[in-house]
Amino acid sequence: MSNIKLRVNQETFELEVADDMPLLWALRDAIGLTGTKYGCGIGQCGACTVHVNGNPVRSCLMKAADVEGQDVTTIEGLAVGGQLDVLQQVWIDQDVAQCGYCQTGQIMSAAALLASNKKPSDEDIDTAMSGNYCRCGTYVRIREAIHTAARFYDASGEGTS
Amino acid sequence: MSDKLTNLIIKGLQGHRLDRRTFLKLGGISGAGFVLASALPRTANATDKPSLVGSVDLNAYVSVGDDGKIVILSGSPEMGQGIKTSLPMIVAEEMGANWDDVTVVQTSIVDTDRYGPQWAGGSYTLNMNFELMRQMGAMARDMFLSAGALLMELPKHELKAENSVVFHPSSGQSRTFKELVAIAYKQPIPAVEDLLFKARQEYRIIGTSKSQVDSLEIVTGVGDFGIDTRVPEMLYGGYVKSPAVGGVLISANIAELKREPGVIDAYLIKGNGEPRELMDGIGIVGTSTWAVFKAKEKVNARWDETEASKDSWTDFEKFAASVDSPTGDREVVSRGKVDQVFADDSNLIIDSVYEYPYVSHMCLEPMNCTAHFQKGGGGAKDHLEVWIPTQMGPRFQTLAESLYGLSKDQLTINIKRMGGSFGRRTSNEYVCEAIELSKRSGKPVNLTWSREDSIKHDYFRVGGFQKIRAAINADNQLVGWEEHAIGVQQKGKPVIGAGFRDSAFPLANFPTARGTMTLTEMNTLCGPWRAPWSNTHAFVTQSFIHEIAVATGRDHRELLIEMLGEPRWLKNGDIRSMNTGRAVDVIKLVTEKAGWGREMPAARGLGLSFYFCHAAHVAEVAEVSVDENKKLTVHKVTVVADVGPIVNMSGALNQVQGAVIDGLSTMVGQKITMENGIIEQTNLHQYPVLRIGAAPKIEVHFIQSDNEPTGLGEPGLPPLAPAVANAIFAAIGKRVRKMPLIDEGFTV
Numbered sequence: 054m055s056n057i058k059l060r061v062n063q064e065t066f067e068l069e070v071a072d073d074m075p076l077l078w079a080l081r082d083a084i085g086l087t088g089t090k091y092g093c094g095i096g097q098c099g100a101c102t103v104h105v106n107g108n109p110v111r112s113c114l115m116k117a118a119d120v121e122g123q124d125v126t127t128i129e130g131l132a133v134g135g136q137l138d139v140l141q142q143v144w145i146d147q148d149v150a151q152c153g154y155c156q157t158g159q160i161m162s163a164a165a166l167l168a169s170n171k172k173p174s175d176e177d178i179d180t181a182m183s184g185n186y187c188r189c190g191t192y193v194r195i196r197e198a199i200h201t202a203a204r205f206y207d208a209s210g211e212g213t214s
Numbered sequence: 215m216s217d218k219l220t221n222l223i224i225k226g227l228q229g230h231r232l233d234r235r236t237f238l239k240l241g242g243i244s245g246a247g248f249v250l251a252s253a254l255p256r257t258a259n260a261t262d263k264p265s266l267v268g269s270v271d272l273n274a275y276v277s278v279g280d281d282g283k284i285v286i287l288s289g290s291p292e293m294g295q296g297i298k299t300s301l302p303m304i305v306a307e308e309m310g311a312n313w314d315d316v317t318v319v320q321t322s323i324v325d326t327d328r329y330g331p332q333w334a335g336g337s338y339t340l341n342m343n344f345e346l347m348r349q350m351g352a353m354a355r356d357m358f359l360s361a362g363a364l365l366m367e368l369p370k371h372e373l374k375a376e377n378s379v380v381f382h383p384s385s386g387q388s389r390t391f392k393e394l395v396a397i398a399y400k401q402p403i404p405a406v407e408d409l410l411f412k413a414r415q416e417y418r419i420i421g422t423s424k425s426q427v428d429s430l431e432i433v434t435g436v437g438d439f440g441i442d443t444r445v446p447e448m449l450y451g452g453y454v455k456s457p458a459v460g461g462v463l464i465s466a467n468i469a470e471l472k473r474e475p476g477v478i479d480a481y482l483i484k485g486n487g488e489p490r491e492l493m494d495g496i497g498i499v500g501t502s503t504w505a506v507f508k509a510k511e512k513v514n515a516r517w518d519e520t521e522a523s524k525d526s527w528t529d530f531e532k533f534a535a536s537v538d539s540p541t542g543d544r545e546v547v548s549r550g551k552v553d554q555v556f557a558d559d560s561n562l563i564i565d566s567v568y569e570y571p572y573v574s575h576m577c578l579e580p581m582n583c584t585a586h587f588q589k590g591g592g593g594a595k596d597h598l599e600v601w602i603p604t605q606m607g608p609r610f611q612t613l614a615e616s617l618y619g620l621s622k623d624q625l626t627i628n629i630k631r632m633g634g635s636f637g638r639r640t641s642n643e644y645v646c647e648a649i650e651l652s653k654r655s656g657k658p659v660n661l662t663w664s665r666e667d668s669i670k671h672d673y674f675r676v677g678g679f680q681k682i683r684a685a686i687n688a689d690n691q692l693v694g695w696e697e698h699a700i701g702v703q704q705k706g707k708p709v710i711g712a713g714f715r716d717s718a719f720p721l722a723n724f725p726t727a728r729g730t731m732t733l734t735e736m737n738t739l740c741g742p743w744r745a746p747w748s749n750t751h752a753f754v755t756q757s758f759i760h761e762i763a764v765a766t767g768r769d770h771r772e773l774l775i776e777m778l779g780e781p782r783w784l785k786n787g788d789i790r791s792m793n794t795g796r797a798v799d800v801i802k803l804v805t806e807k808a809g810w811g812r813e814m815p816a817a818r819g820l821g822l823s824f825y826f827c828h829a830a831h832v833a834e835v836a837e838v839s840v841d842e843n844k845k846l847t848v849h850k851v852t853v854v855a856d857v858g859p860i861v862n863m864s865g866a867l868n869q870v871q872g873a874v875i876d877g878l879s880t881m882v883g884q885k886i887t888m889e890n891g892i893i894e895q896t897n898l899h900q901y902p903v904l905r906i907g908a909a910p911k912i913e914v915h916f917i918q919s920d921n922e923p924t925g926l927g928e929p930g931l932p933p934l935a936p937a938v939a940n941a942i943f944a945a946i947g948k949r950v951r952k953m954p955l956i957d958e959g960f961t962v
Contacts, residue, residue, distance in 0.1 A: 054475065070502075071475055071476060071502075071504065071505065071508075073508075074502070074504050075504065078502055078503055078504035081442075081503070082450065082501075082502040082503055082504065083502065085444060086435070087435070087436075087439075087441075087442035087444070088434070088435015088436065088437075089435070090439075090441075090578070090579070090633070091441070091503070091580070091662075092578050092579075092580075092665065093665045093897055093898045094507075094664065094665055094897075095665075095897050095898065095899060097897065097898035097899055098578060098898060100578055127435070128433075128434065128435035129434070129435050129436075131434075132434060137433070137434070140433075141433040141434060144429070144432075144433045145425050145429040145430055145433055146425065147425075148423065148424075148425040148426060148429065148864040148865070148868065150294075150426060150428075150429060150432045150433070151294035151295070151296070151634075151868055151869075151872055152293060152294025152577075152578070152579070152631075152632060152633050152634040152635075153294065153426075153428065153432035153437055153439075153631070153633070154437075154439060154577075154578045154579045154633030154634060155578050155633075156432050156433060157432075157433070157435045160433060178906070179905075179906050179907035180907075182905075182906045183905045183906060183907055185906070186578070186898070186903050186905070187578075187875075187906075188576060188577060188578045188634045188636075188876075188903070189294050189634060189872045189876070190871060190872035190873070190874070190875025190876050190879070190904075190909070191868065191871070191872060192875060192904075192905075192906040192909035193871050193875075193909055193911070193912055194868065194871070195906065196906065196909075
């Protein structure tokens with residue numbers, strides 16, 4: 054066991070966790086941020102996607118102790134100041150989800166894509182989102198929603214986090 | 215809540231007592247007791263969680279606040295099929311509510327007397343609740359109309375309700391629901407036979423697109439999934455069972471497990487031998503899911519495997535290969551002179567053998583349940599509270615009584631949103647495991663299976679083989695049809711999904727047809743998997759009809775339409791039987807929309823299929839191309855479905871799009887195998903799922919016929935595999951008779 058300080062969504066948490074505990078379980082069970090989901094534990098499904106220093110990572114494969122001192126953003130931190138991220142709003146407007154379990158991971162991957170590519174093509178989307186599995190098969194809507202969000206940024210001249 | 219309103223509520227409740235005559239009327243009309251209880255306002259039977267502050271209940275499903283906000287309860291479990299949105303839309307429609315005023319709340323108890331069936335499955339939930347939802351909405355509207363008549367001093371029958379306003383069209387007078395609620399709840403509850411329902415052309419909510427009522431919670435990560443249940447003093451739990459189903463636990467290294475980091479306790483648990491209830495296992499509770507997962511890897515147990523499964527997929531293949539006869543010993547359907555047409559030398563006989571594997575549900579949210587068992591004492595009874603992602607709340611309620619002796623008043627059952635189910639969450643073993651851990655630890659326990667557990671202990675879609683043949687006469691007409699499924703039984707009974715049923719096209723209607731099965735005993739657990747039977751039977755039969763079309767030089771579409779015959783219900787008055795006219799309509803429209811018969815470039819083809827199941831008539835056309843390396847691209851799938859009127863258009867489209875992708879994902883890469891009773895696939899790296907890049911364009915059309923509305927969770931899936939298989943043949947002349955396609959050398 055070690056004592057670590059995790060910086061998550063601009064807040065610092067002091068935790069005592071097993072040395073090998075993945076970030077996923079530190080978020081879910083130690084901090085109580087359950088928006089990040091467990092799906093496979095081997096980096097195949099993407100349900101546990103979070104950002105570390107802005108980059109999308111699979112939190113099931115990364116030890117919590119290894120991200121000490123780095124900036125972790127989870128789905129709970131995507132909406133800033135009570136304002137939904139454009140992706141979240143589009144996801145609601147276009148009724149993307151079915152069961153919804155994978156969607157927080159999908160949105161985190163999409164946010165990372167739009168942060169680096171303001172006008173992604175279908176191919177860009179397929180590449181960036183290929184690590185996120187949707188068991189219900191909402192891929193068509195995910196693609197459309199990312200395009201819609203990108204058009205919004207294009208029109209407003211804004212970038213995403 | 216204002217004092218004035220409080221007083222009104224108290225008076226209102228007094229005035230709300232129904233007389234016995236009304237009770238009988240309500241009960242008698244519906245033919246089911248629950249309408250009676252549903253008509254009662256919830257506050258008259260305050261077992262559910264309290265209403266919003268300052269609100270009154272108009273009936274079991276509808277509450278209205280003094281601010282005009284409307285709460286509609288959802289009594290059926292949500293697994294991604296959209297029922298939590300579509301059922302309340304029906305209530306809101308009949309009520310004349312403005313959808314923006316509506317908040318939907320999941321019922322927090324299982325009470326089928328009060329809320330109706332409260333289970334979900336078989337694409338039946340919408341259909342079986344539609345009438346009750348209409349009644350709840352129309353009752354609430356009637357009470358608002360009565361209130362409006364009183365307040366505006368106008369004849370009630372001249373009033374209408376829309377957008378949460380009661381209005382008088384000829385004079386233009388109106389009162390909002392907010393202005394009327396304090397009066398409305400005191401109005402008599404109308405008898406069911408006096409209720410007036412809207413005509414379809416008056417619908418303002420039904421048929422429109424609404425985002426799921428939980429969309430905000432889903433995208434912000436605060437969704438109501440079972441796995442996310444957190445209650446005070448809760449421990450995390452895990453359960454290790456025999457790797458091959460049926461092993462009896464002899465001993466395990468419990469003392470050692472208790473010393474593992476983060477482990478609080480470990481137990482040897484004896485089950486009752488029922489896989490859907492409680493099997494022997496090692497239970498572990500700890501301070502985090504991770505600690506429990508790690509400890510589970512350290513389990514060293516001895517199992518008596520005398521009775522455990524020794525199943526082998528290879529042996530099953532050998533068994534199937536040893537069956538030669540076109541006819542099996544277990545008859546499902548037989549009609550006409552089948553032997554005669556197949557023995558007639560002047561007839562051409564076409565025959566094939568198809569194969570499909572076991573597949574897993576692979577719900578992305580693993581199986582889980584949180585349970586809190588509180589031992590009674592000092593006069594108090596034992597109490598159990600559970601938080602279950604389940605399609606079958608009432609089934610657990612029954613089991614709690616038979617297995618644990620807990621009556622309804624000792625139970626609190628919270629039905630949680632499911633992270634996918636597809637038929638999986640219909641058993642109770644993950645609930646019982648959580649209960650055992652809570653009983654022993656004295657704490658609430660969140661039991662979470664790992665992904666590996668969720669595969670190993672799944673109730674799989676059963677695999678199988680099928681012989682199929684057709685007789686063609688000298689005039690090139692199809693005159694005989696025979697199917698012989700080689701499948702699986704358990705304790706002498708076919709498992710769910712084995713072979714086919716007599717309601718399946720064309721066995722259900724073709725004049726000279728026989729369907730039989732030969733079954734072998736296997737122990738691997740099987741269960742309902744999205745469109746049971748149909749998800750494999752459609753592949754076999756609808757591919758084979760195309761084979762017949764090719765062999766006889768006929769157009770597939772024309773042959774299909776001919777095989778359906780005159781427009782008719784196969785069972786008069788039964789909405790759940792096939793209507794050949796509806797079938798022909800979807801086939802005609804899908805071929806028109808997909809451009810059937812157009813010239814295609816080399817190595818690119820169109821494939822058609824039709825299937826009837828779950829009261830739905832669905833036809834699909836797939837457009838695919840295959841390159842020289844057998845890389846398959848599904849460019850587009852066109853779907854036409856007739857499920858009657860659509861309630862939530864967005865939800866309906868989503869279900870069909872999802873079914874197409876699920877069907878393709880399963881067809882392309884998924885296969886579960888077992889040897890010596892052990893499932894060989896352990897996680898997603900051995901069970902490929904379709905990724906976004908392989909998702910085709912999907913065009914969906916609905917024929918919104920005047921039949922009763924029926925569900926869409928399942929029926930979009932079965933036609934996909936044969937449509938793609940037929941398109942592959944059209945593209946490259948290769949007939950696919952085996953799933954998954956990767957075993958045939960294809961990639962996507």
